[in-house]
Amino acid sequence: MDEKLGPVLRVYLNDGKTINIAADYLGAYRYEYQGSHVPLTMKVAYENKFLKVTCDNKLLFQTDKVNLSSLLSSNVKLGIAASSPKNLRYHEQFEILKLTSYDSATADMKDENDESLVAKHADALDSRDGTGAAKFLQQQQKLREKLVTHKPKADEGFSSPSSSTNEELEYIKESLDSLIILVQKNGQARLLEELSQLSNTIETISQGFGLLQDQFGTLNNKYNELSNMYKKQSDLLDNYDTTLRSFDKVLQSQLKSSDNLDSKLSTLSSYYSSSMKENSNPDLGGADSISKLKSLIYMIFLPLLALLALVALWIHRLRNDIKHSKVL
Numbered sequence: 001m002d003e004k005l006g007p008v009l010r011v012y013l014n015d016g017k018t019i020n021i022a023a024d025y026l027g028a029y030r031y032e033y034q035g036s037h038v039p040l041t042m043k044v045a046y047e048n049k050f051l052k053v054t055c056d057n058k059l060l061f062q063t064d065k066v067n068l069s070s071l072l073s074s075n076v077k078l079g080i081a082a083s084s085p086k087n088l089r090y091h092e093q094f095e096i097l098k099l100t101s102y103d104s105a106t107a108d109m110k111d112e113n114d115e116s117l118v119a120k121h122a123d124a125l126d127s128r129d130g131t132g133a134a135k136f137l138q139q140q141q142k143l144r145e146k147l148v149t150h151k152p153k154a155d156e157g158f159s160s161p162s163s164s165t166n167e168e169l170e171y172i173k174e175s176l177d178s179l180i181i182l183v184q185k186n187g188q189a190r191l192l193e194e195l196s197q198l199s200n201t202i203e204t205i206s207q208g209f210g211l212l213q214d215q216f217g218t219l220n221n222k223y224n225e226l227s228n229m230y231k232k233q234s235d236l237l238d239n240y241d242t243t244l245r246s247f248d249k250v251l252q253s254q255l256k257s258s259d260n261l262d263s264k265l266s267t268l269s270s271y272y273s274s275s276m277k278e279n280s281n282p283d284l285g286g287a288d289s290i291s292k293l294k295s296l297i298y299m300i301f302l303p304l305l306a307l308l309a310l311v312a313l314w315i316h317r318l319r320n321d322i323k324h325s326k327v328l
Contacts, residue, residue: 009042011053011061027053027060039097045109046072052109172202241322248315255308258301269294 010025042055046068053061078101175198 009040009055009060013061013066029055029058029060043106043109045105047105047110050105050110052105054109057108172198175201237322241319244315244319244322248312248319251308251312251315255305255312258305258308262301265294265297 008028008030010029011027012019012021012025014024040056043053045052046066049067050064051062051066051068052059078099080096080099
């Protein structure tokens, strides 16, 4: 894209020295179908100092002063070298459909052609001021910067991808108004050029919104995965709570059994004491034995009861912590 010439294909002839890409070209062919899927055919022919370059059967460059015999007599490798920005969403790309080579120049390339599109094209474009193409290039750059600026903001929430369309629609409206004014001043040829630029801009906007929709889809998928993970964690906590409740019931039943055993031991001790009082010849040694047995039983079961009480308090506190974590 040239600000003065518009969409062009330029021909250069160079011996390896540094050249000015913008000015040192031999021929410039305006390609009206840039941005579409219409292919073009470029031909390069050389034979006996005769060099000719055409595109879609239109002459770009022709001379009989180039001698490439020494180069062609050696092992020559034929190929195509080119480069293009890698960002497919904001820059136009190209594709090589076919590359064919011949041993000699074809008949159509040898035909004499007095008309040179190089001179005719240069004469026609020198009178152009270039402001229209430069203006639209600046507008495209501003729109691309606006789309790049809007992309990180879309990740801050779940707002709709169409919430920022007002500015782009306002830009399109202003562009259409400017096109009407240009049509009234310059005619249909300029209209086709500006419509092509506007079409590319609209396509860029559509691609930008497509990218935003893809990002929102990815964000929704991640949100669903996170919700499923929290649901699984909640189910695990519920199962753990149920297990603790069952364990608490078992401990409560063990505590009741310990209380019943303590009551039975107290009853047995009371009964044995009353029996000893009724006996006229009390056996002091037997009473001492019962007292020692009772003390031994208390020494064994009292720590066990205390341990069971501590376990019950720990389970109760753990259940409360689980409930609070589920609420959070």
